[in-house]
Amino acid sequence: MATLLIADDEKNIRSGLQLAFEGEGYDVLTAADGSEAWEKVQRNIIDLVITDLRMPGMDGNELIRRIVSSYPTMPVIVLTGHGTIETAVETMREGAVDFFTKPVDIDKLSLVVRKTISASQLAEQNRKLAEEVEKLRRQQGYGRIIGKSGKVAQLMQIVSQVASTKASVLITGESGTGKELVAEAIQQLSPRKDGPYVKVHCASLSPTLLEDELFGHEKGAFTGAVSQKKGRFELADGGTLFLDEIGEIDQATQVKLLRVLQEKQFERVGGEKTLTVDVRVICATNRDLYKEMQEGRFREDLYYRLNVVHIEVPPLRERKEDIDLLCASFLSTFNSEDGRKVEGFTPQARKALFAYSWPGNVRELRNTIEAAVVLCKGRMIDIDDLPPQIRETGGGSTVTFTLPVTMEDAEMRLILETISYAKGNKTKAADLLGIGRKTLHRKLAERNAEEQ
Ligand SMILES: Nc1ncnc2c1ncn2[C@@H]1O[C@H](COP(=O)(O)OP(=O)(O)OP(=O)(O)O)[C@@H](O)[C@H]1O
Ligand SMILES: [Mg+2]
Structure with missing residues (x-):
């Protein structure tokens, strides 16, 4: 339960408030003046301070100033017998969260205390998450991959194991799960990390263009080939080549690819000279490549060449423990990109983000947070800042049955x-x-x- 500190020079007020708040389950400390209160603030873990302004010795204003500068997250509520608009404005400016005059309406005060404490606990929770994200970012090696679920830990374990080898890696998983990040992490952790890292997006190129892109061409190889062009395999020599959407490549290019993988040799389009390269290949696809192979659309020999190590990136709905951390990380990214200061998520928003099934995986989550940061009007992202399909899942209640049931x-x-x-x-x-x-x-x- 939360601990309150009540500072007032009138004994009756102290004991009255103590009794009332203890009755509500709080732990209550009291102080008869500012210096005593300041000492207790330093010696105890206090969740909220209620203070009078005029007290002998150190007054309430000085107490607020000290608390604000040394314990910026500790909320202070002012309770004074001399309430004027000016003093209220003044104390709020000094950092008090609310202002009450005596005689106080205990119910109102207690409501504000409860709300303030839960808001500051929420802020604390959000701050801890942000810290965790920072720590993860500082950890060397895994690049930009964020996550603390067992599944991500397992994934990173395999990544660091295969990184040191030269084995070809096939990364599969639904769209938006982070396959490209995994490929990057393998490259960064590998002995080839200072060599070239070349990416080819196979789906966006027609078969002829893809072949040209991968292997390059000689001058005059076809109309428009006005000069010699190096292909991506040549450019990646001594480093890593990432072939994204490998499931999309045509049969003819599959044959050529197989040859480079087996013999490390190829010719430029229109060229006679055989070139030899030293390239580590990482591929990714969101197709079921095994099925593609069985149905004859993907060469079996190539499949086994590429699939020396298989890494399956799990969908986000199977590792929901990562959602909090990913949200905190994207929030900090978009806060700094958009010059915003959104502090975190309300409990309802968090619940909805957690309940949703994320068919578009981490990419969808990232886009959602980006939009929410823009839409958010308050200090926290609320359920209303989220798109309707996510909002809908948030209010969902759980239905439980006691067995047996028909x-x-x-x-x-x-x-x-x-x-x-x-x-x-x-x-x-x-x-x-x-x-x-x-x-x-x-x-x-x-x-x-x-x-x-
Ligand atoms: N674990 C993660 N931590 C941080 N960001 C992530 C993580 N996983 C994915 N992302 C982010 O989500 C987005 C999608 O990731 P990525 O492009 O790697 O997905 P993909 O699996 O390659 O998807 P597709 O199959 O559609 O190409 C990127 O912006 C990426 O930075
Ligand atoms: Mg991708």
Whole structure:
């Protein structure tokens, strides 16, 4: 439970407030003047201070100044017998979070205390997350990959194991899971990290252009080939070549690729001279390459050449423990990019971000936070700053059953809970349940008939 410090020179006020707040479950410390209060602030872990202004010795204003400068996250509420607009404005400017005059309405004061403490706990939580992100960023090696789930730890373990070898790596996973970051991390941790790192996005090029891009051409090889051009394999010599969307390449290029991988040799388009290169190849795809191979669209020999080490990047919905940290990291990125000072997320927003299934994975999360930072009007990103599909999942409640339960009873519970979730709107409830409106009504009618 939270600890309050009450500073007032009137004994009756001290004991009255102490009694009231202890009754609400707080731990309460008291002080009869500013110096005593300041000592207690330094010696105890205090969540909130309520202070009088006029006290003998050190007054309330001086106490506020000291707290604000040494403990900037400790909220102070002022309670004074001499309340004027000027003193109120003055103390708020000094850093007090609220201002009450005596005689105080205990219920109001207590409400403000409760809200202030939960807001400052939230700020503290957000600050801790930001710290964790910073720590992760400072850790060498894994580049920009953020995550603390077991799955990411496992992923990084494999990454550091394969990085030191020359083995070809195939990275698979849904779109937006971070395959490109994994490829980068392998390169950065490898002995080739100072060599060239060359990327080719295979899906965006036609077969002829892709071949030209990978292997280069000689002057005059085709109309428009006005000079010799080095291909990406040559450019990546001594380093790493990242072939993104490898599932998209055509059969002819597959053959050529296989040859470079096997013999490390190739010719430029239109060229006779055989070139030899030393290149480590990393590939990525969001297709099921094994299936592509079985169905004859991807060469089997090439598949096994590329797939010496296979790294599967798990979808975000299977590692939801990473969401908090990713959110904090993207928040800090976009705060600095957009010159904003958004401090964190409200509990509802966090809940919604956690509940959502993220079909677009980390990329979707990143875009969501970017938009929310722009839309956010307050200090915290709230549920309203999130897109509708995410907001919808946020309010969701959990339905639990005590077993044994019949299908019929379970179904009825689900129907009733969904109707209440849809705030009584049966059309929406039917929609959410994925059944027709008529079916919903029939089921409800059957139930009613049984009950009568
Ligand atoms: N673990 C992570 N930590 C930080 N940022 C991440 C992480 N995973 C992905 N991202 C970010 O999400 C976005 C998508 O990642 P990336 O481009 O690597 O995905 P991908 O798997 O290659 O997707 P696609 O299959 O669509 O090409 C990028 O902006 C990337 O920086
Ligand atoms: Mg990619």
